[in-house]
Amino acid sequence: MDELISQITTIARGMWKHRWRGLIAAWLVAIVGAIGVMAVPDKYEASARIYVDTQSILKPLMSGLAVQPNVEQQVMMLSRTLITRPNVEKLIRMADLDLGNASKGEQDALIDRVSKTLEIKNVGRDNIYTLAYRDTDPEKAKKVVQSLVSIFVESSMGSSRQDSDTAKKFIEEQIKTYVTKLEEAEARLKEFKLRNIDLQTTEGRDMAGQLGAISExxxxxxxxxxxxxxxxxxxxxxxxxxxxxxxxNLMSDTSASISTPEIDSRIDAQKRNLDALLQRFTEQHPDVVGARRLIKDLEDQKRKEIQELRKAALANPSAAPSNNTLAYQELSRVMATSEVLVASLRARVAEYDARYAKAREAMKTAPQIEAEFAQLNRDYEINKKNYNDLVSRRESATMSGDLDNATGVADFRLIDPPRASPKPVAPNRLLLMPLALLAALAAGLGVTFLLGQIRAVFYDANAMSETLGLPLLGVVSLQVDDGSAQRRKSELVKFLAATGGLVVVFGLGMAALFLTSNQAG
Known part of the structure; x- marks a missing residue:
């Protein structure tokens, strides 16, 4: 602790030795600072307030029919992205700020300065925006704010329409793409159905279902x-x-007519059955072919039986039976009908056997075919769904664009027109002057400290002995007489007066500056 106090004391003595140089440096910095503060040009601020009304009576009525963007979010995003280089260049041309610029460097510097000075602030949550700009000329500042208001309103009105047109154009391109996809999917599905037309059923069963139905x-x-x-x-x-x-019952007359009622009844029944079959099937149907074949066989059998009966009657006329009883004729008819039905059912069983065998053979490739059909159908349904959704969205986008044209994105109301402040808002000289005084005092202290370190002097004998590494033989003390003491007091008074004068001068300057600003206000 003693060593720290000793170091501080040594530094303070060194600074006190160069106090006049430090005071001169403080006066110089104070004068330069005061001149600099007073030389900063006054800046005037122009501002305007805009209220954005995002409510519309049509929007609740059109809910679900048209796409309604978040207008508040759009306006907020617009306010944040409005200060871009193209907009600033347009603003400079509208406000005639570039009339004195002769080179591209000056133009770029002007654009940077305007971009940093422009302000767009959202006041609270009521969609009220404040547009402000500062310039040395109040009329220029007012003109810039007027131009900024125009750009703000124009940008907000055109952005929604441009977004709507872009969305409709994109949807139209997607619809064309999906129309092509649908046509290709329909062509693949049609080709698949034609290639596997034998496996299709009206009930929409798969191969396992068809096999089960045929088996039943x-x-x-x-x-x-x-x-x-x-x-x-x-x-x-x-x-x-x-x-x-x-x-x-034998025939007594060999020349009597020979009849075959059984075969005749069977032929009649078969012919009636053939007529019934022809009403339902074609000539190539197995039942029709079987019925015709049976009729032919019965007619051949009838001819053979007549010949045999004729021969038997001629050989033994008394042995020919009489088959003309009603019971015999009825039984013959029933027998013929049964034969026809059996033949028809045999043909049906044969047909179903063939179908069953064919279905069992088709079952070997059925899983692959069904998987291919499911994939084709799934692709088609997905493309169709996307196409229908895009068409619906296109209509919604069209309706949304018409809604925006009818109502507008928002209603912009100019609450406070552009107005420039009558007195400058910058610089704040009442704040800069004390800062200049503090800078001057810091500069004076810094100069004395640097001089004390550069031109160091030993003020303590022990410190000198330790620093130089030499033994201390003795110390000679300075005896101050009355004249020297009087001179020291006089120098101290002068130094304090000069330092106080610096503070007093700054105080008087601050008072004059305060009175001047109040009179201007």
Whole structure:
């Protein structure tokens, strides 16, 4: 602690030794600072206030039909991005600030200075914006603010329309792209369906469903075939019994007409069945082909039986049976109908067998085909959905643009027109003058400190011995007489007077400056 106090005392003695040089430096800095403060040109501020009304009665009514942008956010973003180089250049031309600029460097410097001076502030949360600019000429400042108000309103009115047009153009391009995609997807889907037309069903079943349906139809057809065969066998037994009963009735006249009621009834029944089949199917249908084949076989059988009966009647005329009873004819008709039904069901079973075999063979490639169809269908549905959404958005964008044209983005109201302040707002000389005084005092102290360090003097014998590393033999003290003491007092008074004079002069200058500013206000 003693060593620190000793160092401080030594520094203070060195500064006191060069006090007059420091005081001269303080006076010089004070004079230069005062002149500099008074030489700074006065700046006047021009300002205007704008209220942005973002409410519209049409917007709640058009909710859900048109896209409604966040107007408050747009205006806030516009206020933050308005001070750009193109806008500042336009502002300089509108306010005629570039009339005295002869070079590009001067133009760039003017643009930078205006950009740093312009202010756009949002006052609170009521969409009130303050536009301000400072300049040495109040009329220029006012003209700049007027031009800035015009640019602010014009930029806000044109941005929404430009965004709407850009959005519509982008959506139109996307719609054209998706139209091409839809056409390509439809072509691929059509080609796939034509290539696999045999595997398609009206019910929309997959291959497993088709195989199950065919299997069920085959099982039902086989059941009906067994039922028809049982019915035919029963009718045949009854017919055989009737023939046995009528076997004793012989023909007495060999020339009597020979009839085959059983075969005739079967042929009639088969022909009626053929007519019914032709009403439902074509000539190439298996049931129709089978019915025609059965009729031909019955007619051949009839001819053979007539020939055999004729031969038997001629050989033994008394052995020809009489088959013209009503029971025999009815049983013959039933037998013929059963034969027709059995033949028809056999053809149906054969057809279903073929379909079942074909379906089982198609099952081997069905998963790949179904996966390909699902992929094609999914791609088509996605493109179709996106296309419909884009068309809907295009209509919404068109309606939004019409809404903006009808109502405008916002209503700009000029609350306070551009006005320049009657007195300068800068510089604040009442604040700069005390700062200049403090700078002067700091400069004086700094000069004395530097001189004390540059031209160091030992004020303590022990410190000198320790610094030089030499033994101390003795110390000679200075005896101050009355004249020297009187001179020291006189110098101290002069120094204090000079220092006080500096403070007093600054005080008088501050008072005069204060009175002048109040009179100007």
């Amino acid at each position: 139809q085959l099982r039902q057809a086989r059941l009906e075939l067994r039922e028809a065969e049982n019915a035919r066998d029963a009718a045949k037994k009854q017919l055989d019994a009737e023939r046995a009963t009528n076997s004793k």
